[in-house]
Amino acid sequence: MSDKANDPVQVWHTMLAEMEKGFNAMATQVMGTEQFSRVTHQLTGASVGAQKTVGDLMERYLVAMNLPSRAQMVSFGERLNAIEGQLNEIKALLNRVHGDAQDNGLSTPKPPRTKQPPSATGGGGSA
Amino acid sequence: MNAPTSASALPDLAAVGERIQSEVQRAIQRSIKGVEYFASSGPALGSTPKDIILSKGTMNLYHYRPQADEIYRIPLLIVMATTNRGYILDLVPGQSFIEFLLKKGFDVYMLDWTAPRPDEKSLRMEDYVLGFIPDCIRKVQEDSGEADVNVIGYCFGGVLSLLYGSIFPDGPMKNLVCFTTPIDFREMKLFQNFSDRRYFDVDRLVDSVGNVPPEMILSSFEMLRPASRAVSQIQLWENIWNDEYVKSFRMFDRWAQDTLPLAGEYFRTITKDLMWDNKLFNDTMSVGGHAADLSKIKVPLLHAVAEHDHIVPYDAAKHLIAKIGSTDKTEVILKGGHVSLVAGANAIKRLWPKLDSWLSERST
Numbered sequence: 022m023s024d025k026a027n028d029p030v031q032v033w034h035t036m037l038a039e040m041e042k043g044f045n046a047m048a049t050q051v052m053g054t055e056q057f058s059r060v061t062h063q064l065t066g067a068s069v070g071a072q073k074t075v076g077d078l079m080e081r082y083l084v085a086m087n088l089p090s091r092a093q094m095v096s097f098g099e100r101l102n103a104i105e106g107q108l109n110e111i112k113a114l115l116n117r118v119h120g121d122a123q124d125n126g127l128s129t130p131k132p133p134r135t136k137q138p139p140s141a142t143g144g145g146g147s148a
Numbered sequence: 149m150n151a152p153t154s155a156s157a158l159p160d161l162a163a164v165g166e167r168i169q170s171e172v173q174r175a176i177q178r179s180i181k182g183v184e185y186f187a188s189s190g191p192a193l194g195s196t197p198k199d200i201i202l203s204k205g206t207m208n209l210y211h212y213r214p215q216a217d218e219i220y221r222i223p224l225l226i227v228m229a230t231t232n233r234g235y236i237l238d239l240v241p242g243q244s245f246i247e248f249l250l251k252k253g254f255d256v257y258m259l260d261w262t263a264p265r266p267d268e269k270s271l272r273m274e275d276y277v278l279g280f281i282p283d284c285i286r287k288v289q290e291d292s293g294e295a296d297v298n299v300i301g302y303c304f305g306g307v308l309s310l311l312y313g314s315i316f317p318d319g320p321m322k323n324l325v326c327f328t329t330p331i332d333f334r335e336m337k338l339f340q341n342f343s344d345r346r347y348f349d350v351d352r353l354v355d356s357v358g359n360v361p362p363e364m365i366l367s368s369f370e371m372l373r374p375a376s377r378a379v380s381q382i383q384l385w386e387n388i389w390n391d392e393y394v395k396s397f398r399m400f401d402r403w404a405q406d407t408l409p410l411a412g413e414y415f416r417t418i419t420k421d422l423m424w425d426n427k428l429f430n431d432t433m434s435v436g437g438h439a440a441d442l443s444k445i446k447v448p449l450l451h452a453v454a455e456h457d458h459i460v461p462y463d464a465a466k467h468l469i470a471k472i473g474s475t476d477k478t479e480v481i482l483k484g485g486h487v488s489l490v491a492g493a494n495a496i497k498r499l500w501p502k503l504d505s506w507l508s509e510r511s512t
Binding site: 045054109136139 | 203216218221266294338341372375379
């Protein structure tokens with residue numbers, strides 16, 4: 022034990038752990054106050070408001086420059102996502118209908134649903 | 149006097165010498181491994197073989213390919229929390245909860261989430277509880293050929309499963325397992341303060357941003373323990389010579405950073421109904437006009453909670469057992485935190501075997 026107490030690496034670890042604990046506790050106290058909540062939300066509100074204003078201005082600028090706006094790119098992304106989703110559905114359907122020769126496991130029969138709990142078989146299970 | 153002093157001092161000097169040598173070696177290893185760390189990617193996660201059997205926007209339903217010769221009759225659906233990816237339950241082989249379940253003979257499905265698209269900002273609580281979960285249950289029934297389905301809900305996935313179970317108390321859910329599921333949202337003290345209704349204008353936020361960005365979700369989680377991120381980076385540097393430590397760090401860090409945005413309307417309901425009005429606890433919650441009364445749930449329930457959970461403190465989770473209508477209900481309190489309860493070395497020893505023994509008895 023005394024070795025540990027004198028070991029500078031161990032002392033450093035203990036100090037780090039204590040610092041973490043202490044700082045977290047202190048921060049928790051501060052963040053639990055009403056003032057913290059009020060100030061944080063004032064800042065968040067201002068930031069969200071500014072973000073929206075800048076976004077609106079940028080949208081108008083892009084339209085004026087004949088460039089695709091964010092909304093248009095988002096809509097483009099949505100269409101791609103929808104296509105991707107449909108492809109996944111088709112893939113799942115194909116896997117189901119035809120099985121998959123490349124080790125997708127669906128062509129192999131499912132194991133029987135007959136497993137009993139260890140208590141019923143008098144000990145450890147089969148897997 | 150001299151002889152004993154020098155005799156006792158000698159081993160100390162040798163130990164100090166060894167310590168210095170070991171620290172020098174580690175310092176060299178740190179430099180080498182540090183370069184490797186930045187030059188390589190982390191281990192592949194979520195690689196247990198699976199098939200996507202249903203996909204609808206933000207929702208994916210996986211079926212994991214069985215790994216036992218014989219499986220339990222009742223399939224198992226895991227409902228993941230909407231803020232995080234499901235691969236926390238499928239880390240790497242040997243540390244994967246999913247793999248563990250498959251090898252124990254469970255037929256495992258997972259309802260996992262991807263980032264909601266901008267057009268999914270209007271998804272409501274109803275879409276999750278009355279749409280996604282019932283759709284997945286139906287698909288599991290169809291795929292497995294079984295009418296009964298067991299459900300595990302992790303964190304907010306547990307809340308969604310409870311809401312579903314209380315609205316559909318007559319089945320097909322046969323047994324329910326909740327991991328660290330909050331019921332009394334007043335007891336999530338810091339989240340309460342972050343969403344203080346006097347200052348937090350949730351309508352303005354949702355109306356402005358649509359889906360709530362993942363950075364906001366992540367920073368609210370990190371603010372619960374603000375020093376821990378910096379300390380974990382220091383610890384990583386200290387242990388960067390240790391491949392196992394680095395592997396584990398990378399797995400958990402990648403998952404933690406991979407937080408998902410939340411659909412705006414859904415977030416609005418969580419804030420107003422749960423954080424502000426605590427409706428689930430007060431028995432006044434309703435989803436799409438259906439009363440979600442926990443006392444209606446009569447299926448056997450296991451609730452696993454973590455002793456040192458800083459995200460869902462025990463006080464926020466402890467009332468589930470009292471509120472649920474089941475007669476067969478068990479709460480287990482295990483050492484660990486919100487994530488280490490379900491994944492990592494401690495979960496392998498603590499939660500997984502407990503869950504296996506509880507669920508195997510109820511899966512035939």
